[in-house]
Amino acid sequence: MHEMGICLELFASLRDVMKENGITALSSVTLTLGKASMVVPRYMKDCWEIARDGTEFASTELKIVETPAHGRCLDCGFVFDIEKFDRKCPKCGAVDSFVPLDGKECEITEIEAA
């Protein structure tokens, strides 16, 4: 359950972004989470609900966009969706033998001022 620590860090980063943009309240914030980010969207939302009480984010909606994680097979070079194929190269069958290419995003991608 490391999402709570990330949630509190998200608050701190959001405060910086709001300050830079001269915004005092947010109606929503969008996070982009890669499938290989090791952040579970459902837990992230639960933590957001709990942690935002009593803060300036009490009525801010958290939206999450998930992006796929791809890997390049170390044995045959094929690029595939790691989650969809359960870490097994669909071309040559090698398991857990790939270089991760993307899907590690854990980013604030959009904010909506209230």
Place this chain on the structure above:
Amino acid sequence: MHNIKVIEVRQSVFAHNEKKADELRLKLKEQGTYLLNVMSSPGSGKTTLLVALINLLKEKLRIGVMEADIDARVDADKVHGLTGVKTIELHTGGACHLDAKMCEEGLDALGVDGLDLVILENVGNLVCPAEFDTGSASNLNILSIPEGDDKPLKYPLMFQVCSAFVFSKIDTMPVFDFSIERAKANILKLNGKARFFPVSAKTGEGMDELAAYIYETVRAFKEGR
């Protein structure tokens, strides 16, 4: 609805901490203090290993230690008692990791003036500490033989953010199915520049090589290499 303002942002959720960490790294660089962040699972033998390592280095480097734990001060007492170097305990107050701000507060409490090397023993955990940059010059991971050589596959981020890997408790190799070659291969897949140090703090095997590596790294840092 003309008031609604949507702003595209593209920054890490961890941006706030990363900025703080970069500031701290710069400050430490100017002061000539090398901050080594040591991370591992609970029970990997971090404290025992650090005691042995510090005793090999303390004549050559001025060392300080920060022991981060959720609670208790047994580690700080143990390290100080067995090495004599300046040690403080950092309580995270329930948090499972240390961020750059907490780390800076710890360094202020420790007093880094004149220290060449500060070792931060992070909270025993392979997940959160990997996500939060402490402002360290480098990160070192300890993987103990009983944990298994497949740990890097299960906690990939931890094995990406560290530059040196210590395989600890190698005196227990005969009773576990740990293959050093397999562990190395699993880590190299994630981290091509990884350095490896198989050691036993109990028998002393491999400790001189590890101490020499740390010493050389700190020297290079201080000479701006």
